[in-house]
Amino acid sequence: xxxxxxxxxxxxxxxxxxEDIVAELEADHAVAAxxxxxxxxxxxxxxxxxxxxxxxxxxxxxxxxxxxxxxxxAAGKPDLTGVHFGIFGMGDREYDETFNGGPxxxxxxMTAAGATQLGERIAHDASGAEMAEDLAFPWxEDIVAxxxxxxxxxx
Amino acid sequence: MTGQIAIxxxxxxxxxxAQALLKAQPDLRVDxxxxxxxxxxLVRYGVAADHQGTKGVTRQFARLFERQGARFFGNVSxxxxxxxxxxxxxxDAVVLAAGLSADRRLEIPGSDLPGVHGxxxxxxxxxxxxxxxxxxxxxxxxxxxxxxxxxxxxxxxLAKSPEELEGxxxxxxxxxxxxxSGIEEITITGRSPAAAAKFDTVMIKELGKLADVSIRVMxxxxxxxxxxxxKLAALDALEGGAGARRITFRFGLTPVAVExxxxxxxxxxxxxxxxxxxxxxxxxxxxxxxxxxxxxxxALLREERDGGLAEGLYATGWFRRGPRGTIPDNRADAGALAxxxxxxxxxxxxxxxxxxxxxxxxxxxxxxWCRIDxxxxxxxPPGRCRAKITTREGxxxxxxxxxxx
Ligand SMILES: Cc1cc2nc3c(=O)[nH]c(=O)nc-3n(C[C@H](O)[C@H](O)[C@H](O)COP(=O)(O)OP(=O)(O)OC[C@H]3O[C@@H](n4cnc5c(N)ncnc54)[C@H](O)[C@@H]3O)c2cc1C
Ligand SMILES: Cc1cc2nc3c(=O)[nH]c(=O)nc-3n(C[C@H](O)[C@H](O)[C@H](O)COP(=O)(O)O)c2cc1C
Numbered sequence: 001x002x003x004x005x006x007x008x009x010x011x012x013x014x015x016x017x018x019e020d021i022v023a024e025l026e027a028d029h030a031v032a033a034x035x036x037x038x039x040x041x042x043x044x045x046x047x048x049x050x051x052x053x054x055x056x057x058x059x060x061x062x063x064x065x066x067x068x069x070x071x072x073x074a075a076g077k078p079d080l081t082g083v084h085f086g087i088f089g090m091g092d093r094e095y096d097e098t099f100n101g102g103p104x105x106x107x108x109x110m111t112a113a114g115a116t117q118l119g120e121r122i123a124h125d126a127s128g129a130e131m132a133e134d135l136a137f138p139w140x141e142d143i144v145a146x147x148x149x150x151x152x153x154x155x
Numbered sequence: 156m157t158g159q160i161a162i163x164x165x166x167x168x169x170x171x172x173a174q175a176l177l178k179a180q181p182d183l184r185v186d187x188x189x190x191x192x193x194x195x196x197l198v199r200y201g202v203a204a205d206h207q208g209t210k211g212v213t214r215q216f217a218r219l220f221e222r223q224g225a226r227f228f229g230n231v232s233x234x235x236x237x238x239x240x241x242x243x244x245x246x247d248a249v250v251l252a253a254g255l256s257a258d259r260r261l262e263i264p265g266s267d268l269p270g271v272h273g274x275x276x277x278x279x280x281x282x283x284x285x286x287x288x289x290x291x292x293x294x295x296x297x298x299x300x301x302x303x304x305x306x307x308x309x310x311x312x313l314a315k316s317p318e319e320l321e322g323x324x325x326x327x328x329x330x331x332x333x334x335x336s337g338i339e340e341i342t343i344t345g346r347s348p349a350a351a352a353k354f355d356t357v358m359i360k361e362l363g364k365l366a367d368v369s370i371r372v373m374x375x376x377x378x379x380x381x382x383x384x385x386k387l388a389a390l391d392a393l394e395g396g397a398g399a400r401r402i403t404f405r406f407g408l409t410p411v412a413v414e415x416x417x418x419x420x421x422x423x424x425x426x427x428x429x430x431x432x433x434x435x436x437x438x439x440x441x442x443x444x445x446x447x448x449x450x451x452x453x454a455l456l457r458e459e460r461d462g463g464l465a466e467g468l469y470a471t472g473w474f475r476r477g478p479r480g481t482i483p484d485n486r487a488d489a490g491a492l493a494x495x496x497x498x499x500x501x502x503x504x505x506x507x508x509x510x511x512x513x514x515x516x517x518x519x520x521x522x523x524w525c526r527i528d529x530x531x532x533x534x535x536p537p538g539r540c541r542a543k544i545t546t547r548e549g550x551x552x553x554x555x556x557x558x559x560x
Contacts, residue, residue: 010483011212012174057483059357059385064483092208095357096364126208127322 001049001144001151003031006039008054008066008106014090017132018053021140024133029144036069044115046082049147051140054106055090060098062105073109080115084150086143087117088136092126099123118146157182158502159509161246163233163450165189166196168472168485169252170216175493177223185225186246186509190232191285192519192550193527196254198482200284201275203308204325205315207540212482220521228512229519230551234449236515243468245511247502250492251470253450255478259443261300265413266440270294270420274305274441281312281329283545290332294436295339298422300410301441302345303353304481307362309439310343314400316367324541340401342433344408344424349390350378352406359389367398373405405433413438444478462492469496523554 003025007018018033025031036054044050055063062070087110089103100123107121122139124132157180162169165187173185193199195213202209219225233239233253243249258273260266272291279287297313299306312325317334325333345352349372362370370393378384390404408424408431415421423432446452452474455464462469471492472485512518530553531541544550 011486012171012215013211016215016218058355059360064487094206094208094361097360098357126211131214 001029001147002047003029003049003051003144005031005033005051005053006036007033007052008036008063008069008102010055010057010063010065013126013132014053014055014063017088017090017136020133021051021053021136024137025140025144035065037065039069041069041072041076041078044078044080044083047151049144049151050083050085051143052085052087052103052106053090053136054087054103056092056095056098056100056102060095060101062102066102066106070105070109073113078113080110080113083115084118084147085110085115086119086139087121088139089121089123090126090132091123094127099125116150118143118150158247158500159184159506160186160248160250160496161242162187162250162252163242164196164252164254164472164474165194165227166252166254166472167198167212167482168254168474168488169250170195170219171486171489172250172252172471172492173219173225174215174223175489176496177219177225179493179497181223184508186228187225188228188231188233190230192229192547192554193524194227194229200279200282203312204282204323205312205320207322207324209482226509227519227521227524228509229524229554230517230547231512231515232449237511239450241511245507247500247506248467248469248496250496251450251455251474252472254473255444255446257445257447258440259445259478261410261440261442263410263412265415265419268413268415268419270415270418270436271413271438271440274301274309274439275444277309277439278305281325283326283329283543285545285547285550290329291437293336293338295337296435297338297341297437297439298433298435299341299343299439299441300422302343302347303441304355304358306343306441307354307358309441310341310402311362311365313338313341314365314368314402319366321538322540324539324543326543326545327536338400340403342403342405342435344405344410344433346409347406349375349387349404349406350380350383352386356385356389359386359393363393365398368400368402369396369398370394370402371404373403375404375406444473462488462495517551517555519551519554526556527553
């Protein structure tokens, strides 16, 4: 399967996780990590699965590297019907009101444009005991399995 | 041989730079040198004990040493153990990422009085930095001068009850000190109006969760700016509470003098209306940081352009920019500087690199740090995620264990 791991980050935690996910999946799939800052919504393709990994900044906002993407989505209003994505969020429960606000915003941007979210949005807590990759690897495998069906039908 | 780079300081700016350099050129030799036996700078000794999530960034830095091939040389002070010029002679490029550890002084009469403490000095004592002074007596009514995030960190810690420190890495000594502090009232003062205060809105919101405080916000004023309005709304939402520790926010107060005969007992401020004197039992200044003077920072930065100081010499992080900016800002700097360094690098195979450190005693390496880290996290006391080794000797003892076995 063609997979892109799109990450939105500010201090690099989401980037490191995206690279770990690539390493985990690359034996079986054509997979690459791409910074959301370097990705244009016109590149979305219904034959590719998008695994999005995104952190949270400020007061529940998107991290710096996801902000240009959000602006391009707002400006270009792309139709993402048929595009499939899963989303893994990163945040910190110390900011309880706005916990994982960034990935929530990103998921909403995608679905509002017509894309289909596969699986639940996972919310990693930097203050919690669990390592991001311990949550993310099983998540990625689940989403890939779901996409096997979904992309098969779309293609 | 593709070049040898020494980075002075293994704080976030040094680590992010090493990460960017090694990502761009994986076979580069990158050595991080720190005066402490342990890495990570202010992530370990500045970021608040109750903000463990923020410290999670060290997992990335660990990768640097574990997978990207960077090396750590701890317990080496550049400027005293090894001269900067000697280091430059040994490496193809040297980067100053030494931060700014001294407290900026409040330049007003009385600021030398006992009972006036800098935030850097106090946080080092709270977080058990090996060179910290003893925790001071603050009395019942400390007054904080400054309105940045560091001032808010201090306020929050001083206002927390013991239960609210669950999950932190605040040590036993500081925990006992805090529990016995007898603080009844904390006043925090800023020069600017609230709308222009430097603290982040989230830092203010977090104060709303404090369990045992009552908060008063005086003369916060108004603003047309949407960001400032958020700040004001967050302050407004803090008002009230019936807890034991009283917190008062004051704005538009410029300190003119610390008063007291043998100890600080009040601060006199200039205000829009004239002058006002606030009584207190101690004064905590959180007004920025400065060079401790071990490296001639001003002279070094005189010709600075985009992080370049001289041929093969660069600066980054707080050392370059001044005491502003959070951890993410240091990462943003690193990418551009790495490109610049690599663009100018002309490796000289004759350079000795870390050979220059050969004669020094008790250098710690990354494995030594891992032994210290394991010892600290293996059996933390209840309610704590880590019990720091507090002395240099203790750290060195653990770090060298492997050699003696
Ligand atoms: C109290 C406090 C709380 C903070 N809280 C947060 C927060 O919650 N979130 C956030 O994002 N940012 C926070 N910051 C800001 C953040 O810590 C800085 O942006 C960051 O640490 C700057 O990184 P640096 O590498 O330039 O400096 P530092 O982290 O200070 O690292 C410098 C390193 O250089 C070493 N060094 C110094 N001199 C020498 C020498 N002569 N030879 C060898 N080594 C040397 C030091 O030992 C140190 O390890 C806080 C800052 C402070 C002061
Ligand atoms: C200044 C700052 C603000 C943050 N704000 C939030 C927030 O509002 N909500 C949240 O869930 N996490 C917040 N976080 C936590 C980060 O999202 C978390 O540390 C994450 O692992 C960072 O990933 P990154 O390195 O990929 O950016 C904040 C972190 C910082 C340093």
